[in-house]
Amino acid sequence: MHRNAFLAASLLTVMVTACGSAEQPEVVEQIIVREPGEPETAVDPAGNDGAVDLVALGEDAFQICTGCHVNEAGAPSTAGPNLHGVIGRTAGGLEGYPYSDAVMTSDIVWDEASLDGYLADPAGYLPGTDMLAGAVPDPDTRAAIIAYLASTGE
Template sequence: MDDRFNTIAGWVLGGGIVLLGASLVTGEYFKAERPETMGFPIAGVVEEGAGEEDAEPPIAALLQNADLAAGEAQFRKCSTCHTINPGGATGLGPNLHGIMGANVGHAAGFAYSDALLSKGGTWTWETMSEWLRSPRNYAPGTKMTFAGLSDPQDRANLIAWMNAQGSNLPLPPPPAAGAEEPAAEAAAEASDQVVNGLAPDTPVAAEGNAVTTAGPAAPEGE
């Protein structure tokens, strides 16, 4: 009786070991890692939001309704690095009094980066807007650590207020009618080329898509 019990127990134990081993092997064989990015791209489908960054209104249009008080509030965040009063001291960044219309690298004795100096030219409405939008994109290699001001109206407010601090350039004229939406029209035209992931001439069987910024800062604080 004991021999029989031991035989049965041995078979049960052996079967359990085999089952456990088989589970481990199959588990490793069919193991799948969770992908870092869920989903997969579909050819021909335009990602939602794509092209919106380039479709913003011209800075000349936004300046027409710029809020100087809002611009001053924006500049308070820049004041840790910059002064803008006449004869103001140089800090981490240069003094910005009269910056609009001035040459890039206008502050004598300030150690601008070669990346910014290589841009040359002057601080126009457009160049200042692009600089504040993303210093790193405007002048790759700049030592400016500001991530950028993505809201174009915030940039317009800030630029208009800076202009009032010693530059006093006349505001640019508003764009001619219909000139504010070229990028938007281009984006719409591009979207017309894709419908549900298919080119417009493809037959269809049935009828069925952002800094933090950190606080803004004006020309380079290094």
């Protein structure tokens, strides 16, 4: 069996406690060693235990949506409805936006599950919707966008 550990250096510098020697430099490059079979983890620059910062990823990925949507309290809608506070909102619930009948007659209240379904395949999830682009096939990207929308709501 070979050790297939690999090293990923230079992702960030972290503070480490010098192990037993006061002469050790306090700041070193972090070395990540992954054993075969271990899940890949991403490094969060904020240092949250290797967890990915979903909200930040989602904010970046939201660029897919900004051609048609804003996400800003009180801002006028663009081609699509303003998505600020969309989680917990009844589909078609933004006053003044000319939604399709498909949205208006749906019984959807946007939550993580319904957003996930709609973003995966808008026209498949809600036949007749006017959202003709912006599908996000990758589930992780959808999760990140939804986390971002949730973080900006209220």
